[in-house]
Amino acid sequence: MKVLGYAWLILLLVPLQVVLVDRISLFGIRPDLPLVAVCLIGLYHGEIDALLAGIAIGFAQDLFSGGVHWGNLCLKPMLGLIAGLASRNVLNLTGGFAFGLILSLSVLSGTVMYLLKAFMGPGESFFFAARGIILPQACYDALVSLALLKLLQRWWASPTPQTALSYE
């Protein structure tokens, strides 16, 4: 069942990113939904799920990118792994923690992508990339993840467990 869910996610996420996400772009910057999805999988389902989903989602994302190297295929599983490991040390997943974590992971992802591009071909200045892509996208990713997290917490809010004491 979980595999089927991930399969649907991968099938829908990248077309969504390619076709529809431009409608919510701010100043030409679009949120990286695959990154947000992989991090949330890591936070909710642990590092193994996030690693596997990251490989599949990163691969699919690279198929639809103009880049000739497989940056997302390498990056997304790593981000999922970090998010999954981070979630182990958290008792209660709060919005602030998720915001901070995904902001940091997005900055990390952007920096690695910049370095990858700079090594492979003509590079733009890091200042320009940081100001124009890395930081705005990280903020946008963090905001989107916060909104999604709140939605998920509302949808999947489980009632307080009934114990023997509850019926006294």
Added chain:
Amino acid sequence: MISLQSIAGGKRAVLLLLLFLVVALLLLPESRQESLMVIGRPMATVIAVPLRGMEAANQTIDSLVNRYLALQHMREENLALRQHIARLQQENARLRETAQATTRLRDLLELQERLPYPTVAAQVIGLDSTNWYRSIVINKGRKNGLAADMGVVTTAGAVGRIVKAYDRFAIVLLLNDLNNAITGLVQRTRDEGIVEGTEKGLARIKYLPLLSTVKVGDQVVTSGLAGGFPRGLPIGNITKIERREAELFLSAEIALDADFAKIEEVLVITAPRESAQLPANPFTFQPAVPLTPAGETR
């Protein structure tokens, strides 16, 4: 002291007197009845004051009722008209969209008919999946004869080249991407260079000869020497020339002819070398010098 009985008897007498007076008034001839108006007119004047007030109040009530009823009717009418306007606006927008699409497709079809190379028309269905590359996704792929490195044009000129071709779609890296590089030619001076994107989303032509007489406003076209483009496809106009000391070549900034934010349909040139004769000006730009077909020597 007057007894209660005497009062009752007096009251009865007054009533009888009044009754008699009323009957007498009725029996009076008409000419005599006019004399009653002497009392009636001042009384009518006094009564007229509250009467006018009542009348005004009545009119106000009448007006309010009518307005309310009219509003009820108007509200329904307004709702119906609003729905009608919304329908008309939708229809108008749809028709405008259709008209614009028709114009774009007609221009593209005309270009396709005028270009002497085999081309495949495609629609833009998406953008790059990351923010790191300026690329578009088109709805034609290998099953339609497309392959990597084929040139992509619009009615404005060259826009990019295919970097990845799948069965049913392809990824086109745009000319304003930093990683894209094609050979270009300054049309007036015939100087060749490499056109590549800049980080600001513009383009630049590099490796122009130091003694080149290139100037601002010169048209840059594809040179046809390498890549999937034939010679003579417009790229853009030079906006700024950069001459740096101790450098062996010139470079110049180019304002691209195509509006990369509004690309909706494109033509993919599937075989740029099979050119017969390039028409004088198949594109929307006006070149200073007539174009030369691919393969023709300068």
